[in-house]
């Protein structure tokens with residue numbers, strides 16, 4: 547890549563103005579609850595070729611009050627909430643165990659859509675974590691034992707040595723058990739926004755808010 551073409555690529559990356567298409571999101575089109583609506587959009591994202599449509603950016607609050615974000619993969623969704631798996635002793639794990647407030651976004655850019663949820667995350671039942679861990683490839687199970695997620699390590703070699711030590715520890719054992727510090731969180735939302743990009747930046751934004759006494763209220767907010 548020449549300097550000129552690199553500069554042109556940078557200019558284009560920073561200035562591109564995409565006018566989102568003709569798709570719309572009307573009150574009459576959405577389901578009665580956010581989980582049904584989300585599931586329909588997730589299936590559509592998968593069908594329409596979104597890469598890792600279950601990837602979501604998760605925001606938490608560190609003990610000092612600072613926000614912190616990262617991507618995780620959604621592994622389950624139903625009327626109880628959005629489920630993902632991680633290391634409970636990681637930065638996000640510690641943050642959530644101290645303060646369950648959470649927000650997340652599914653950024654489906656190629657569809658001109660995003661879904662944003664706000665709520666609380668709580669650890670899932672131990673049996674659910676056991677079952678999900680048991681279904682993972684052995685390499686991922688070994689990695690979970692070998693990585694104290696978010697902690698510093700001296701080198702890549704030191705990490706690979708930890709993997710070799712773990713492999714040796716479980717050599718000959720058919721089942722790798724779940725490390726106690728690894729498991730799931732379920733995000734229980736009180737607010738879920740469905741965003742559909744539209745032409746001239748007049749996007750559709752429909753928000754489900756948990757109603758007092760149960761059920762959901764739908765509200766349109768300005769783009």
Ligand SMILES: Cc1cc2nc3c(=O)[nH]c(=O)nc-3n(C[C@H](O)[C@H](O)[C@H](O)COP(=O)(O)O)c2cc1C
Pocket residue numbers: 598601614615616617618619620630631632633636637638639695696
């Ligand atoms: C596409 C993608 C999917 C990821 N999925 C997960 C996941 O499901 N669980 C997880 O713990 N980390 C996942 N990660 C890594 C996290 O983004 C992050 O680096 C890690 O969890 C440590 O975050 P923390 O230090 O903020 O706790 C994923 C990263 C990417 C880019």
